[in-house]
Amino acid sequence: MNAVTHPTARPRINTAPDLNADERERIRAKAALFAPPPAMLPDGRRDLVGLSREEIISELAEIGEKPFRAKQLWHWIYHQGATDFARMSSIARPLQEKLAARFVVGRPGITTEQTSTDETRKWLFHFRDGQEAETVYIPDRREDRGAVCISSQVGCTLSCTFCHTGTQKLVRNLGAAEIVGQFMAARDSYNEWPSPKGDTPRLLSTIVLMGMGEPLYNYDNVAKAMRIIMDGEGIALSRRRITLSTSGVVPMMDRCGEELGINLAISLHSVRNDLRDEIVPLNRKYPIEELMEACRRYPAASNARRITFEYIMLRGVNDSEAEARDLVRLIRGIPAKVNLIPFNPWPGSDFKPSTREQLARFAKIVMDAGFASPIRMPRGRDILAACGQLKTESQRARRAENAASEDASPV
Numbered sequence: 001m002n003a004v005t006h007p008t009a010r011p012r013i014n015t016a017p018d019l020n021a022d023e024r025e026r027i028r029a030k031a032a033l034f035a036p037p038p039a040m041l042p043d044g045r046r047d048l049v050g051l052s053r054e055e056i057i058s059e060l061a062e063i064g065e066k067p068f069r070a071k072q073l074w075h076w077i078y079h080q081g082a083t084d085f086a087r088m089s090s091i092a093r094p095l096q097e098k099l100a101a102r103f104v105v106g107r108p109g110i111t112t113e114q115t116s117t118d119e120t121r122k123w124l125f126h127f128r129d130g131q132e133a134e135t136v137y138i139p140d141r142r143e144d145r146g147a148v149c150i151s152s153q154v155g156c157t158l159s160c161t162f163c164h165t166g167t168q169k170l171v172r173n174l175g176a177a178e179i180v181g182q183f184m185a186a187r188d189s190y191n192e193w194p195s196p197k198g199d200t201p202r203l204l205s206t207i208v209l210m211g212m213g214e215p216l217y218n219y220d221n222v223a224k225a226m227r228i229i230m231d232g233e234g235i236a237l238s239r240r241r242i243t244l245s246t247s248g249v250v251p252m253m254d255r256c257g258e259e260l261g262i263n264l265a266i267s268l269h270s271v272r273n274d275l276r277d278e279i280v281p282l283n284r285k286y287p288i289e290e291l292m293e294a295c296r297r298y299p300a301a302s303n304a305r306r307i308t309f310e311y312i313m314l315r316g317v318n319d320s321e322a323e324a325r326d327l328v329r330l331i332r333g334i335p336a337k338v339n340l341i342p343f344n345p346w347p348g349s350d351f352k353p354s355t356r357e358q359l360a361r362f363a364k365i366v367m368d369a370g371f372a373s374p375i376r377m378p379r380g381r382d383i384l385a386a387c388g389q390l391k392t393e394s395q396r397a398r399r400a401e402n403a404a405s406e407d408a409s410p411v
Contacts, residue, residue, distance in 0.1 A: 020251035027252060031218055034153070036175035037129045039106075047106040048077060049184070050177025052224065053231075063102060065095070071233070077105055078234025081184065081193030107188065108181045116382050125185065127178055131171055133212050135182040137190075137204065145205035150182045152222050153213025158247055161279045162269070162312055164346035173218040179225035183207060183235070195235050207237060209244040210265070214282075216249035216256065226260055239263075240305065250286040250294045257299040264298055265308040265339075266291065270318050271326040279317070288330070295334050306335040306372075313354035313362065314343050324365035337372040 039047040048056060056070040072090055076082040083105045085096040108125035111132060115121045121137045131154045139146035154171040156163075187193060187204055196202045207229065209215045215222045226242060229235045243263040244256060257264070268291075270276035276283040283291075301307050309331060313319045327338065340363055343353040354362070359375055366373035 020254060023251040024255065027217060027249070028220070031173060031220065034170060034172045034218075036127075036173055036178065036221070039175060039177050041104060041128070045102060045104050047177050048073065048103050049106050050175060050180055050225065050228070052228070059103070063098060069095075073099075074231070074234055078228065078231065079193075079195045079236075081187060081195075083107065106177065106181065107185045108178060110185070113189065121186075121189070123182075123185065123189070125178075125182060127174075133174060133178075133182075135186060135211060137186055139203070144201050144203065146203055147206040147208050148183055148186050148204050149208050149211045150179060151211030151213055152179060152209055152215040152218045156213050157217065158214055158280070158282050160247065160267070160269075160281070162314060162343060162349070162351050164349070167348075168212070170213070173221055174213070176221045176224040176228065179221060180228050183229060197236075205241060207242045208265075209242070214247060214249060215244050216246045216252035219252050219255065223256075223260055226262060239300075243308065245310065247280055247282045248286045248291040248294075249282070250290050253294040254297060257297070257301075261300045263300065263305055263308070264295070265310055266295065268309045268327075269312050269314075271323055271330050275318060279314075292330065292334070295331075295336075301335050303335050306337045309336055309338045310341060311338055312341045312343055313359055315352040315354045315358070317351065319354040319358050319362055321361055321365060324362045328366060328369040328371065331371065332369075337374075338366050340366075340373055340375045342375070342377075 039050055041047070046059060048059070051059065053070055053074060056073060057067045060067070060069050060073075069091075072088070076088045076090075080087075082088055085091070085100045085103075085105075086093075088096060091099070108127055111124040111126045113121065113123050119139050123135045124132055125135060126132045133151040133154050135151060136149040137146055138149060151174065153173050155168040157170040159167075183204070190203050192202055192204055207226075209222065222244070226239075229237050230239055230242070239260065239262045242260075243265050244260075245265040245267055246253065247267045253264070256262070267280065268276075269280055270283075271288070273283060273287050276288060295301070295307055298307060309327075311318075311327070331338070340359060342359065343351050345351075345353070363373045363375055
């Protein structure tokens with residue numbers, strides 16, 4: 001793949017939020033085709049995780065319980081991290097038994113848990129229908145905290161050519177319970193319950209929606225999960241501690257900013273439409289001009305809460321000094337920082353990471369223009385937990401096991 005030095009011109013499009021209603025409806029309808037299964041166990045019990053407060057009140061009303069019980073349950077589920085009704089000491093035993101007969105407080109199951117030599121931890125979680133997704137905890141070595149990288153879909157529909165995750169076809173969206181459950185299960189692993197209050201340090205201090213999938217193609221479930229996580233009487237994670245990464249689903253960016261106000265990260269990776277069309281195919285639908293206009297509109301963007309532009313550095317593809325200068329021109333006027341991400345190799349990829357020298361030259365141009373441009377050092381490479389490396393291998397493993405069993409079977 002050869003880098004082209006001149007951008008392909010396209011007309012500047014100023015897409016106003018009210019013109020995106022039809023497109024948002026189309027995205028919502030498509031999301032319904034990949035909807036998660038009902039949060040119901042085979043025995044008919046309902047999982048309380050992932051339900052809103054109003055939904056829990058409604059469920060309790062069906063068994064004759066008052067609304068204040070919902071507040072008690074919310075505290076035990078999301079502040080204390082309890083999964084057993086018998087541990088909920090503020091609830092009388094007869095009601096504990098009544099709740100246990102009707103409900104569960106679930107978690108995704110753990111297929112594998114791996115810890116890297118750099119202390120990054122990766123889980124392969126399985127859900128009730130047998131589907132799986134990966135979640136990663138990335139500790140901050142400088143401080144006693146870190147980020148949980150959460151998946152929003154099983155597989156991905158975007159097919160970005162540099163991304164290992166993109167080689168796994170989209171199977172379905174994750175439900176709110178499955179999204180919240182990833183963070184809760186990670187807290188279980190680090191024994192970080194109850195939720196710390198105020199400024200008390202916590203290891204799992206940040207959420208980045210940067211795992212498997214495109215979050216804005218599963219917006220309703222993602223938004224519901226984030227509202228639960230931000231609720232001040234439960235997990236109580238500030239919206240400033242949550243970052244959603246998108247490849248540029250422009251119509252949903254407006255809605256995310258208006259309704260959630262969480263931080264935004266853009267998987268940019270090129271400053272030219274011709275190249276971005278190739279490595280981030282979503283660009284063919286929402287080209288760079290539309291994407292930049294949506295960034296300028298984003299309500300939560302400010303000097304204190306800058307938009308992050310993620311830029312995978314691919315040797316000889318998008319890492320020239322000319323492209324660094326074009327990047328500066330592209331984001332000028334947007335409160336922004338640029339994360340330069342060395343490409344993380346994966347089996348079957350033809351891309352190569354930029355050299356250290358070229359990384360440094362690119363970063364200097366961006367920094368000299370007044371934008372922070374840290375080079376994000378890869379974490380968890382030895383367990384395929386680094387950026388762009390997530391992919392569930394369980395289906396391939398099961399196929400291999402089945403094939404081995406067939407080979408071993410008598411004729």
